[in-house]
Amino acid sequence: xxxxxxxxxxxxxxxxxxxxxxxxxxxxxxxxxxxxxxxxxxxxxxxxxxxxxxxxxxxxxxxxxxxxxxxxxxxxxxxxxxxxxxxxxxxxxxxxxxxxxxxxxxxxxxxxxxxxxxxxxxxxxxxxxxxxxxxxxxxxxxxxxxxxxxxxxxxxxxxxxxxxxxxxxxxxxxxxxxxxxxxxxxxxxxxxxxxxxxxxxxxxxxxxxxxxxxxxxxxxxxxxxxxxxxxxxxxxxxxxxxxxxxxxxxxxxxxxxxxxxxxxxxxxxxxx
Amino acid sequence: xxxxxxxxxxxxxxxxxxxxxxxxxxxxxxxxxxxxxxxxxxxxxxxxxxxxxxxxxxxxxxxxxxxxxxxxxxxxxxxxxxxxxxxxxxxxxxxxxxxxxxxxxxxxxxxxxxxxxxxxxxxxxxxxxxxxxxxxxxxxxxxxxxxxxxxxxxxxxxxxxxxxxxxxxxxxxxxxxxxxxxxxxxxxxxxxxxxxxxxxxxxxxxxxxxxxxxxxxxxxxxxxxxxxxxxxxxxxxxxxxxxxxxxxxxxxxxxxxxxxxxxxxxxxxxxxxxxxxxxxxxxxxxxxxxxxxxxxxxxxxxxxxxxxxxxxxxxxxxxxxxxxxxxxxxxxxxxxxxxxxxxxxxxxxxxxxxxxxxxxxxxxxxxxxx
Numbered sequence: 130x131x132x133x134x135x136x137x138x139x140x141x142x143x144x145x146x147x148x149x150x151x152x153x154x155x156x157x158x159x160x161x162x163x164x165x166x167x168x169x170x171x172x173x174x175x176x177x178x179x180x181x182x183x184x185x186x187x188x189x190x191x192x193x194x195x196x197x198x199x200x201x202x203x204x205x206x207x208x209x210x211x212x213x214x215x216x217x218x219x220x221x222x223x224x225x226x227x228x229x230x231x232x233x234x235x236x237x238x239x240x241x242x243x244x245x246x247x248x249x250x251x252x253x254x255x256x257x258x259x260x261x262x263x264x265x266x267x268x269x270x271x272x273x274x275x276x277x278x279x280x281x282x283x284x285x286x287x288x289x290x291x292x293x294x295x296x297x298x299x300x301x302x303x304x305x306x307x308x309x310x311x312x313x314x315x316x317x318x319x320x321x322x323x324x325x326x327x328x329x330x331x332x333x334x335x336x337x338x339x340x341x342x343x344x345x346x347x348x349x350x351x352x353x354x355x356x357x358x359x360x361x362x363x364x365x366x367x368x369x370x371x372x373x374x375x376x377x378x379x380x381x382x383x384x385x386x387x388x389x390x391x392x393x394x395x396x397x398x399x400x401x
Numbered sequence: 402x403x404x405x406x407x408x409x410x411x412x413x414x415x416x417x418x419x420x421x422x423x424x425x426x427x428x429x430x431x432x433x434x435x436x437x438x439x440x441x442x443x444x445x446x447x448x449x450x451x452x453x454x455x456x457x458x459x460x461x462x463x464x465x466x467x468x469x470x471x472x473x474x475x476x477x478x479x480x481x482x483x484x485x486x487x488x489x490x491x492x493x494x495x496x497x498x499x500x501x502x503x504x505x506x507x508x509x510x511x512x513x514x515x516x517x518x519x520x521x522x523x524x525x526x527x528x529x530x531x532x533x534x535x536x537x538x539x540x541x542x543x544x545x546x547x548x549x550x551x552x553x554x555x556x557x558x559x560x561x562x563x564x565x566x567x568x569x570x571x572x573x574x575x576x577x578x579x580x581x582x583x584x585x586x587x588x589x590x591x592x593x594x595x596x597x598x599x600x601x602x603x604x605x606x607x608x609x610x611x612x613x614x615x616x617x618x619x620x621x622x623x624x625x626x627x628x629x630x631x632x633x634x635x636x637x638x639x640x641x642x643x644x645x646x647x648x649x650x651x652x653x654x655x656x657x658x659x660x661x662x663x664x665x666x667x668x669x670x671x672x673x674x675x676x677x678x679x680x681x682x683x684x685x686x687x688x689x690x691x692x693x694x695x696x697x698x699x700x701x702x703x704x705x706x707x708x709x710x711x712x713x714x715x716x717x718x719x720x721x722x723x724x725x726x727x728x729x730x731x732x733x734x735x736x737x738x739x740x741x742x743x744x745x746x747x748x749x750x751x752x753x754x755x756x757x758x759x760x761x762x763x764x765x766x767x768x769x770x771x
Binding site for chain 1: 450451452471472473475477478479481483485487488489498499502503546550
């Protein structure tokens with residue numbers, strides 16, 4: 130008796146291989162889309178331009194546009210070198226460093242804000258010293274930046290680290306042997322080759338920073354940023370009151386995303 | 402001496418990768434560093450280039466000790482097995498990259514780039530990106546990029562191993578031509594003994610972190626200094642034998658006494674030794690002649706198997722003492738079960754004493770345990 134007859138192949142109904150994952154994915158997409166569409170449907174009833182030109186709204190927009198780019202810049206300038214070290218070297222305590230990088234992601238932002246307060250709050254040694262020389266670390270734009278950086282920096286670190294990890298170390302060795310020191314090699318080879326991932330990380334960090342609410346509320350409820358202003362208006366006037374600022378926040382993030390993609394020449398946000 | 406390694410030793414943690422290796426390269430020499438994968442070749446390359454800091458020993462380039470110098474302070478050209486061309490630079494920019502770091506002026510740089518692209522016959526591809534080139538063209542750009550800054554020594558680490566056979570042979574000739582034209586001192590690292598023998602003026606054979614042989618391909622092939630070289634360069638039969646006399650050196654082998662050429666190394670009488678002889682050096686005669694006092698010594702046996710490998714037959718003969726050896730026969734092979742006599746040319750028998758074996762087997766055992 131042939132093996133083929135003893136073990137008949139299961140009659141295949143030839144369903145497309147990706148049917149099940151596509152259906153499950155579609156559910157998620159619908160779940161993303163419905164609130165978005167429902168929210169946008171409210172915009173017709175509201176005077177968006179008029180609401181955005183009130184002094185409170187303009188201050189909030191200005192504060193957000195001032196703080197989020199600075200937080201993103203700080204996260205990038207300090208985070209990308211760290212990402213490079215993590216991608217290239219193993220050392221004693223590396224696990225601990227990696228855990229530290231993830232920590233702000235797993236701690237709820239509002240708790241992160243509370244932690245920041247215990248470190249730099251007005252009645253701590255650092256906070257008191259800074260306030261004494263006229264640089265208050267809480268309830269100031271600096272406080273907003275501290276909160277945003279704490280919460281948003283891990284995105285650029287983690288994404289850039291993956292980008293550097295994907296660059297073959299031998300490309301850097303070749304550069305060294307062609308006469309370049311470690312810094313010029315980083316600048317000429319590692320950075321350009323990991324650019325896509327770094328840009329993606331910067332976009333994620335910026336989006337997270339400008340939308341930051343929980344930690345900001347704890348560290349610097351004043352001066353108001355767009356998210357804290359949205360909260361204040363929601364308490365006072367419900368959903369319709371926040372539509373203008375919410376739309377503005379969305380628009381700013383989309384413009385930044387589009388601009389970075391265009392000038393960074395990355396096809397999608399996360400492509401590697 | 403362009404390049405000199407002195408007692409180079411390197412450990413990765415507890416693992417000894419390179420064990421007391423010393424050799425030198427003369428100006429213009431093309432030397433192949435040959436050995437199986439994992440024998441420490443790449444660690445040596447990395448130590449010469451400065452990407453690995455050796456645990457002990459010195460590296461000298463043009464009589465200057467560079468052991469403590471970073472890679473950018475050494476004039477070493479480096480080509481790896483995998484392409485390391487920069488995907489974000491054109492062919493021209495890739496070749497110019499190593500020149501830009503060394504204060505050459507723009508005019509001179511452009512001339513050198515053209516010169517080296519012509520050397521590898523890729524002038525027309527100067528504005529292409531590496532991804533647009535074929536595998537062979539990428540290799541050639543890589544050679545041009547490594548050579549353009551005129552390094553003291555060119556290190557090629559398995560440069561052809563990722564290519565298919567036909568391309569590999571073509572590029573091997575290309576490397577020989579380029580080396581000849583530029584006269585650059587070259588260390589060619591490979592695990593492929595045919596490649597090494599075809600290309601190199603001199604072979605350095607590595608086994609388990611140590612040098613097992615150093616000499617011209619012909620010398621190492623015909624009189625291997627170690628059992629490892631005998632079996633790694635081409636095929637070899639290893640047969641146990643016992644020394645019965647020293648003047649002239651005589652051993653018992655396969656049940657017969659065989660007198661070796663007088664220059665052969667000879668351990669004391671009674672010592673167990675191993676004789677190596679290459680399959681192509683053996684010839685078979687019908688067994689009726691056995692015992693006749695021919696010029697070459699012979700041992701009788703029975704044909705155990707005949708394998709047709711196309712250009713020749715591999716005949717496996719079992720001797721009366723139960724040892725097996727393989728002889729190459731070009732035509733008219735015997736059939737299994739035939740009684741034959743195997744003739745061994747006296748001057749093609751290499752004798753190794755057991756101490757050499759013990760060391761090699763000990764090393765192999767350590768490797769499998771590690």
